[in-house]
Structures are given as C-alpha cells and as structure tokens.
Amino acid sequence: MRKKPLIRLESYGFSDIGPVRPNNEDVWLSMPRYRFFALADGMGGHNGGEVAAKETIDFLSTSIKNLIHPQKKAKIPTKDLIYHLRSVIDQANAKIYDLSKEKLSLKGMGTTLCCLYLYEDSVIYAHVGDSRIYRYRNKELKQLTQDHTLFQESYAKSATKHIITRAIGTCNKVELEISLLTVQQEELFFMCTDGLSDFVSVQEMESFLQQKGSLKKKVKSLVLH
Secondary structure, eight states: OOOOOOOOOOOOOOOOOTTTOSSOOEEEEEETTTTEEEEEEEESTTTHHHHHHHHHHHHHHHHHHHHOOTTOOSOOOHHHHHHHHHHHHHHHHHHHHHHHHHOGGGTTOEEEEEEEEEETTEEEEEEESSOEEEEEETTEEEEOSOOOBHHHHHOOOGGGTTOBSOOBTSSSSOOOEEEEEEOOTTOEEEEEOHHHHTTSOHHHHHHHHTSSSOHHHHHHHHHHO
C-alpha cells in the first residue's frame, strides 16, 4: 500500500512580553522535522508559571523525538498516535505536579498547553486550559478548541473568565481533550494564548491572516499591532 504524500509545511512562532508582565511565561515549540508544534502559557506565583511552561515543553520535545521517527516508512494507525500523545501529556502533567510538591516556591504552579501533530493528511491536536487552536481555511478562521474556564463551562459572569478549570501540573491527573481532523492544502493552523485571544477578535485575526506577505510578516503584525 502506497503512503499518502506529506502535505507541504511552513511554520512560524512569535512571542512578545507586552506592557504588563515583567517576564514572559509563554513557551513555543516548533519541530517541523517531526511535524509537531506546541504552546504553553504558565501560571503560578513567583517564577512557577515560567518553570511549569518550560519544563512541560522540554519534556514534550524529548518525548516526541523518541516517539516519532520522521524516516520511518511503516504506517502507524492514528489511534496509536493519539494514545501515545495522550500518554506523553499525562507524563508531562505528572512531572510538573511532582515538581510543584518538591519546592515550596513552585507550589500551585501549572501551565496551559495546546499542541498539534501533522501526520500524512491528518492533524492530531490536543489542549488543556485556555490556550487555543484555530483553523484558517478559505479565508475563514474557526476556533477548534474550547477554553477550560469557568466562564466557558458555566456561562458565568465575566469575572470568572480567567479561572482555568484544567491545567498541566495542578492535579496528579489531567483531563485533556484530543481530536483528529483531515488536513487540506493551503490551510493554516493558528495557536495562541489568552494574551492574544483576550484582546483581538476572530474578525481581526482573519483580517491579518488575509493580508499579503509571508507567514512571518502576518504573525508579527498580528501580535505587535
């Protein structure tokens, strides 16, 4: 049986500290050779959030390199890939949870996480928390993930909007969402933290992505505008 051809891949990630926070707790992972990408947004006192995000991304990076073999010719069932990705994220959660118990300064730390893996003509994507994944297709941007917040889950008052109900490392077990989609040529998957989605509407995001120019130019213009 012949393997399906790989979809052409181009990626770019950009993070800006902004005018409010003294440090940046966002960590972006780009592994185009493995066709894997992830984004984490840390939370917690002192430097806990920064540690949680970085440790999670570092763990995923190492695990994905051991799990995925770019040159491997045998087809892997997508259900197996989904199982292994879920297992890797579970292990990352356990590591962050254990770290938070070991050091008082890291108590209560955690991080959001969203990630995607492109395999042949499919994309497997997962998320925990309120970092989002969108799909841009035919000049339309659609949110694929649903925020794990009290506001989203109970439609409560806006004051609860940023109370996250699920995160990596805050409990010994994590409840993540993982899904599978078929990918088309000339479409874009867009990942961002609440530092962007809280201040820029979907319509504004669409207008930036519709502009002419490189992917790098579009992303930087969107974040820095």
